[in-house]
Amino acid sequence: MAKRPSCSPVRQVQPVFTALLAALWLSSCRPHNGYTLHEGIYYRLLEMGESNRPCLAGDYITANIAYMTLHDSVFFSGVRKFRISAPEFPGAIDHCFLLMKEKDSMQFIIPTGLFFGQTLKIPPPACLKNRPEMKIALRLLEVQTKAEYEKEKDVFLRWIKDFGEHERSLLLEYVRKKKMDATPSASGIYYMVRQKGHGPAVGEGRTVTLHYEGYFLDGQKFDSTKERGEPFRFIFGHEQQLIAGLEKVISQMRAGEKGLAVIPSGEAFGNGSAAVPPFTPVVYEIELTDVR
16 A cells, blocks of 8 residues: 655644643554554555645645544545644644645544544544544645635635625525525625524534534535434634634524524635535525533
8 A cells, every 4th residue: 555654744742631642542552454653643545646745734725524433434524625734742633634645535543532622622423432533534635825825715705706796686586585584794694593592602612513404595405414413513713614604603693593594605615615516605504502
């Protein structure tokens, strides 16, 4: 099996608690056939991309990501774009990306406790209860420097400004057709409360649990936590966990609230994802089940 060496070394910060967790995991784990150990994670190269462009700390990457159990039961899958940070401890997920080059596909085994406890700062899902390890499958679709990312963002914002008037008319037509009692926000998002929530309000740093179902304007469903059988749980305010429009809507919600959000493409998936075509407005049914 082909293996890639790591990219240039980065300074590692090892808080005592994090280092202890990593040491305990490393001392208890067993070698995994076909995988190579590197900085507290196991990796194997599934497909070598044609590009030789490495992923470096500070780059912006677009990746197809799947989280799964060791038995390949997938509990999250999606395309995400975000900035890569320098790893802060052995076993950090950032090490996975820094092993890759553009267009590579790789699979990793990482410590469950470090990923959810130190990186996401949330409890692991029920499917990982009492399971010290988990798999992550990655396909690195694109690597961009900060300058390249900012240039692309600027081009998109200029384009969406011209496209915006047509899209606004489509959204208004949809809202009227659905008889939504809602007015657009400054960014063009429509939101209607279906059921008021009386629990805690969403706030920076709070753990939010919700169910959602995503649709196109024609009613075709493209995503659903209910069909996956697992709610989405995240720390509110952490970058790149939600599309911008959903984060803005959820920021105004309380636990127990249900609502319908109509989101323009500029606040949704922009120039597209694996499931959503470029410049496509989306609709979300949201049920906020818990805020802690």
